[in-house]
Amino acid sequence: MKETKIYERPKSWKKGVHTHYCPGCGHGITHRILCEVIDELGIQEKTIGIAPVGCAAMMYDYIDVDFCEAAHGRAPALATGLKRTRPDQVVFTYQGDGDLASIGTAEIVHVANRGEKITTIFINNAIYGMTGGQMAPTTLVGQRATTCPEGRDPNLAGYPMRMCELLATLKTPAYIARVSVAQPKYIIEAKKAIKKAFEYQISGKGYSFVEVLSNCPTNWGMQPVKAFEWTVSAMMPYYPLGVFKDFDKEAE
Amino acid sequence: MAKGRVEVLEEYCKSCGLCVAACPMKVLRISEKINSKGYRPVEQYKEGCIACKMCAMTCPDAAIEVYKIEDNQ
Ligand SMILES: Cc1ncc(C[n+]2csc(CCOP(=O)(O)OP(=O)(O)O)c2C)c(N)n1
Ligand code: SF4
Ligand code: SF4
Ligand code: SF4
Ligand SMILES: [Mg+2]
Numbered sequence: 630m631k632e633t634k635i636y637e638r639p640k641s642w643k644k645g646v647h648t649h650y651c652p653g654c655g656h657g658i659t660h661r662i663l664c665e666v667i668d669e670l671g672i673q674e675k676t677i678g679i680a681p682v683g684c685a686a687m688m689y690d691y692i693d694v695d696f697c698e699a700a701h702g703r704a705p706a707l708a709t710g711l712k713r714t715r716p717d718q719v720v721f722t723y724q725g726d727g728d729l730a731s732i733g734t735a736e737i738v739h740v741a742n743r744g745e746k747i748t749t750i751f752i753n754n755a756i757y758g759m760t761g762g763q764m765a766p767t768t769l770v771g772q773r774a775t776t777c778p779e780g781r782d783p784n785l786a787g788y789p790m791r792m793c794e795l796l797a798t799l800k801t802p803a804y805i806a807r808v809s810v811a812q813p814k815y816i817i818e819a820k821k822a823i824k825k826a827f828e829y830q831i832s833g834k835g836y837s838f839v840e841v842l843s844n845c846p847t848n849w850g851m852q853p854v855k856a857f858e859w860t861v862s863a864m865m866p867y868y869p870l871g872v873f874k875d876f877d878k879e880a881e
Numbered sequence: 882m883a884k885g886r887v888e889v890l891e892e893y894c895k896s897c898g899l900c901v902a903a904c905p906m907k908v909l910r911i912s913e914k915i916n917s918k919g920y921r922p923v924e925q926y927k928e929g930c931i932a933c934k935m936c937a938m939t940c941p942d943a944a945i946e947v948y949k950i951e952d953n954q
Contacts, residue, residue: 630950631951633948635932636938636945638890653895657942657943813903813935
């Protein structure tokens with residue numbers, strides 16, 4: 630009888646790490662597939678991540694590549710400077726929906742429109758996780774949060790923002806896709822999209838953006854498995870998965 | 882079908898149950914043990930693993946290693 634190890638912790642997942650994330654949080658899954666992509670592309674020594682303000686603020690302690698920590702919403706500006714001064718490096722921002730779609734809205738629109746050769750991983754969990762569950766621009770209509778205890782009212786807060794669709798109206802970005810980490814079949818596709826986004830950056834095609842529909846079991850007040858069922862049943866109908874812009878397809 | 886087994890890195894497991902739900906063969910469960918963080922780590926409690934890696938792919942804490950077993954008659 631012969632045994633072969635076919636899955637182990639990714640090489641760029643720091644040794645001995647216990648993340649601070651709540652049990653079953655999609656940040657961990659996204660970090661893990663990000664590490665797998667970094668390993669598969671062999672770019673660990675030349676990758677610089679920009680950590681956000683939000684639950685992922687300490688991701689530099691978990692992923693073994695160089696990191697900078699941005700002020701809230703300002704990761705795209707920091708990434709722009711880094712990439713322009715060090716074009717040989719692979720630069721990515723990792724941002725939550727509060728970070729990217731509220732305080733950082735101007736930054737994200739312009740980094741995409743300038744076509745900076747960087748990659749953004751956008752974690753949409755429809756809430757401000759770190760600060761205790763306030764309404765985000767992506768909170769669904771009727772979804773309860775501490776700042777909308779009766780559920781989001783579109784008359785007061787507008788409808789949830791679809792960032793992929795919004796950014797896809799711009800001519801410059803090279804790749805815009807929405808994926809999810811809710812269940813294995815979605816995780817496989819999410820990893821492929823993240824890999825493609827990095828490949829587009831490396832080959833100089835331009836700006837790449839991957840939105841990840843995630844969860845926040847703690848602030849949604851659900852068990853992790855139930856929370857990811859909600860990602861599928863409630864988030865996906867409003868935030869359809871798919872590719873919204875693809876440089877290669879447009880070139881055809 | 883392929884044969885396999887998993888090794889749970891018990892200290893990293895947070896008992897979230899995502900792998901238990903993801904396993905198509907239903908060979909995983911939350912154990913009665915307790916790790917130093919106070920979580921009950923998952924265990925493979927019966928034969929039947931097909932080395933599909935669904936559990937490892939779902940784990941937010943990279944707490945699962947998967948092995949493929951080859952019978953060389
Ligand atoms: C300038 C500034 N304003 C507000 C805050 C408080 N703050 C910390 S994290 C956060 C939002 C986090 O939500 P999100 O970006 O969705 O990340 P998540 O925790 O959900 O992953 C806010 C408003 C801050 N740290 N800095
Ligand atoms: S608060 Fe929510 S987003 Fe933050 S680690 Fe916990 S589950 Fe994840
Ligand atoms: S590898 Fe597949 S069959 Fe084996 S425990 Fe994991 S999910 Fe279940
Ligand atoms: S998915 Fe990982 S952390 Fe969650 S119960 Fe399974 S082994 Fe433990
Ligand atoms: Mg959020």
